[in-house]
Amino acid sequence: MTQPNNYPLAPELETCAWFNTEQPLLLGALQGKIIALFAFQMLCPGCVSHSLPQASALQKLYPTTQLQVIGLHTVFEHHQIMTIEALQVFIAEYALRFAIAVDQPSTIESQPLTMTKYQLQGTPSIVLIDKQGRVRLKHFGHIHDLQLGIIIGRLLAEPNN
Amino acid sequence: MTQPNNYPLAPELETCAWFNTEQPLLLGALQGKIIALFAFQMLCPGCVSHSLPQASALQKLYPTTQLQVIGLHTVFEHHQIMTIEALQVFIAEYALRFAIAVDQPSTIESQPLTMTKYQLQGTPSIVLIDKQGRVRLKHFGHIHDLQLGIIIGRLLAEPNN
Amino acid sequence: MTQPNNYPLAPELETCAWFNTEQPLLLGALQGKIIALFAFQMLCPGCVSHSLPQASALQKLYPTTQLQVIGLHTVFEHHQIMTIEALQVFIAEYALRFAIAVDQPSTIESQPLTMTKYQLQGTPSIVLIDKQGRVRLKHFGHIHDLQLGIIIGRLLAEPNN
Amino acid sequence: MTQPNNYPLAPELETCAWFNTEQPLLLGALQGKIIALFAFQMLCPGCVSHSLPQASALQKLYPTTQLQVIGLHTVFEHHQIMTIEALQVFIAEYALRFAIAVDQPSTIESQPLTMTKYQLQGTPSIVLIDKQGRVRLKHFGHIHDLQLGIIIGRLLAEPNN
Numbered sequence: 001m002t003q004p005n006n007y008p009l010a011p012e013l014e015t016c017a018w019f020n021t022e023q024p025l026l027l028g029a030l031q032g033k034i035i036a037l038f039a040f041q042m043l044c045p046g047c048v049s050h051s052l053p054q055a056s057a058l059q060k061l062y063p064t065t066q067l068q069v070i071g072l073h074t075v076f077e078h079h080q081i082m083t084i085e086a087l088q089v090f091i092a093e094y095a096l097r098f099a100i101a102v103d104q105p106s107t108i109e110s111q112p113l114t115m116t117k118y119q120l121q122g123t124p125s126i127v128l129i130d131k132q133g134r135v136r137l138k139h140f141g142h143i144h145d146l147q148l149g150i151i152i153g154r155l156l157a158e159p160n161n
Numbered sequence: 162m163t164q165p166n167n168y169p170l171a172p173e174l175e176t177c178a179w180f181n182t183e184q185p186l187l188l189g190a191l192q193g194k195i196i197a198l199f200a201f202q203m204l205c206p207g208c209v210s211h212s213l214p215q216a217s218a219l220q221k222l223y224p225t226t227q228l229q230v231i232g233l234h235t236v237f238e239h240h241q242i243m244t245i246e247a248l249q250v251f252i253a254e255y256a257l258r259f260a261i262a263v264d265q266p267s268t269i270e271s272q273p274l275t276m277t278k279y280q281l282q283g284t285p286s287i288v289l290i291d292k293q294g295r296v297r298l299k300h301f302g303h304i305h306d307l308q309l310g311i312i313i314g315r316l317l318a319e320p321n322n
Numbered sequence: 323m324t325q326p327n328n329y330p331l332a333p334e335l336e337t338c339a340w341f342n343t344e345q346p347l348l349l350g351a352l353q354g355k356i357i358a359l360f361a362f363q364m365l366c367p368g369c370v371s372h373s374l375p376q377a378s379a380l381q382k383l384y385p386t387t388q389l390q391v392i393g394l395h396t397v398f399e400h401h402q403i404m405t406i407e408a409l410q411v412f413i414a415e416y417a418l419r420f421a422i423a424v425d426q427p428s429t430i431e432s433q434p435l436t437m438t439k440y441q442l443q444g445t446p447s448i449v450l451i452d453k454q455g456r457v458r459l460k461h462f463g464h465i466h467d468l469q470l471g472i473i474i475g476r477l478l479a480e481p482n483n
Numbered sequence: 484m485t486q487p488n489n490y491p492l493a494p495e496l497e498t499c500a501w502f503n504t505e506q507p508l509l510l511g512a513l514q515g516k517i518i519a520l521f522a523f524q525m526l527c528p529g530c531v532s533h534s535l536p537q538a539s540a541l542q543k544l545y546p547t548t549q550l551q552v553i554g555l556h557t558v559f560e561h562h563q564i565m566t567i568e569a570l571q572v573f574i575a576e577y578a579l580r581f582a583i584a585v586d587q588p589s590t591i592e593s594q595p596l597t598m599t600k601y602q603l604q605g606t607p608s609i610v611l612i613d614k615q616g617r618v619r620l621k622h623f624g625h626i627h628d629l630q631l632g633i634i635i636g637r638l639l640a641e642p643n644n
Contacts, residue, residue, distance in 0.1 A: 044254065078250045083242070086204075089242050093204045093205065145627070146544055146631065152632070218468055311383070311384070311472075314479070365576045405564070415527065416528055
């Protein structure tokens with residue numbers, strides 16, 4: 001973290017639906033906040049047992065004025081099954097309260113657009129974006145609560161510009 | 162358990178698909194074995210976190226010569242989403258190995274046929290059937306592993322006829 | 323379990339103190355009940371995290387008219403530390419409610435007398451004694467709740483004599 | 484955290500023994516590092532099941548050049564049982580690897596000296612000390628890993644002076 005100016009800017013999310021938010025969230029409009037983006041699929045066991053509960057806990061711990069938790073449903077397989085309608089039921093049954101976007105499907109490949117833009121390897125993945133809109137962490141697989149917390153704490157401590 | 166002759170005979174399952182078995186299982190052909198029937202829905206959080214792992218553990222502990230574990234996908238809501246195709250992916254992703262049947266949908270009501278026949282209240286539910294094909298336990302919600310084990314152990318100890 | 327007459331009779335416990343019981347429990351006086359004997363040491367992490375919670379759960383599930391849970395503090399190391407006074411505090415802090423005996427120390431070796439009589443390998447160990455006072459299970463290490471339950475259920479189903 | 488100059492300086496620990504360190508740790512010599520001080524008693528169930536595993540996880544995640552984890556055995560009850568000898572066995576059995584100090588007993592009251600100096604209410608308690616040796620968090624009871632991580636991350640991000 002010695003040369004923060006070298007961190008890449010987080011590309012805007014490409015989405016086709018949102019849940020738990022009155023309007024779509026634009027990263028550009030969230031500058032000044034830390035964004036914790038949790039990429040998941042509703043039929044990914046590791047997401048269900050570890051990643052989504054972590055996202056929920058994080059959302060409860062911190063006000064959205066400082067930290068914005070966003071779930072991103074990045075369907076890269078079984079598209080006919082993990083539909084927007086199925087996701088809606090999933091969100092209700094699992095009582096997820098944080099903002100959740102559906103990654104825009106590609107017309108030419110199985111990976112959706114945001115997943116490709118961010119070069120995510122699979123689910124669960126977590127992306128942390130700093131106050132200036134730069135990608136500071138991209139992690140595939142689960143990450144320990146303590147470790148994630150320490151990284152977020154560091155980012156929260158940074159100046160706004 | 163003092164008047165076992167009073168226990169109702171378990172009605173045959175009404176099913177429209179099976180997984181993890183070469184052919185559909187008929188209760189009538191399983192006499193002499195204990196049957197542990199786990200009714201679930203793939204979008205039921207309590208089923209995913211407690212009941213299905215319990216069914217898997219039970220299947221691993223006991224050979225099917227004595228105890229037959231059967232999962233029953235009793236879809237009573239969100240039928241358009243919890244389809245047979247979705248269940249197939251779910252079974253693969255969660256690596257479930259025990260025999261799983263799909264409860265036959267009703268043409269007139271949301272509850273499927275077996276669920277109605279057995280008067281199940283919801284998911285998860287567990288039904289234990291003894292060696293003579295009688296319903297000995299019908300439980301809605303999770304049941305402690307020790308408690309379930311003790312009941313199964315008692316049934317295993319009964320004579321075959 | 324085909325030749326139950328071959329199972330060895332459980333030798334009487336050799337104890338020097340009891341907790342959570344008005345008077346010492348004699349195996350001979352418990353005939354007709356299943357006895358679940360949990361050998362432990364208060365400074366054994368596996369006992370604290372798995373075995374003692376299992377004993378507590380078992381005690382809560384079944385009335386002592388049918389099943390008697392007994393903890394046995396089998397100190398075979400660090401005798402100066404795992405004293406009766408320390409055990410008393412441990413039982414209070416961990417809110418253990420089942421009957422607990424202290425295995426009688428040997429005057430000539432580190433293993434206490436009951437541990438030697440039962441040829442226990444270490445802690446945690448569980449011993450199941452049937453209604454006729456015979457040892458039916460002796461297991462070193464943790465045992466899955468379902469598996470333990472099934473064995474106990476089988477023993478509960480046996481006739482009293 | 485707007486007026487950091489108002490945070491009280493962490494008083495030096497009063498100790499009578501140390502484990503897992505070649506020499507006693509002086510807070511004064513740790514300036515520039517974050518110190519996570521976990522006050523515990525070996526017969527405190529909440530410490531054993533939550534707080535000490537958290538301390539171990541924290542120690543593994545961060546090098547001691549930036550973050551120093553210290554366990555503090557603050558015996559305020561049952562002094563005859565939770566002796567230094569008993570603690571030594573406890574540390575070995577639970578495989579604790581981080582530095583652990585024994586809080587110096589008082590000659591006049593049950594609370595040991597450091598516990599009194601820091602006005603700790605009981606165990607488990609956690610105290611976080613910043614790079615300049617000031618107390619920034621004092622928490623009685625367990626604290627969520629994410630929450631603890633975020634606070635530590637903020638402290639790690641502060642300048643050394």
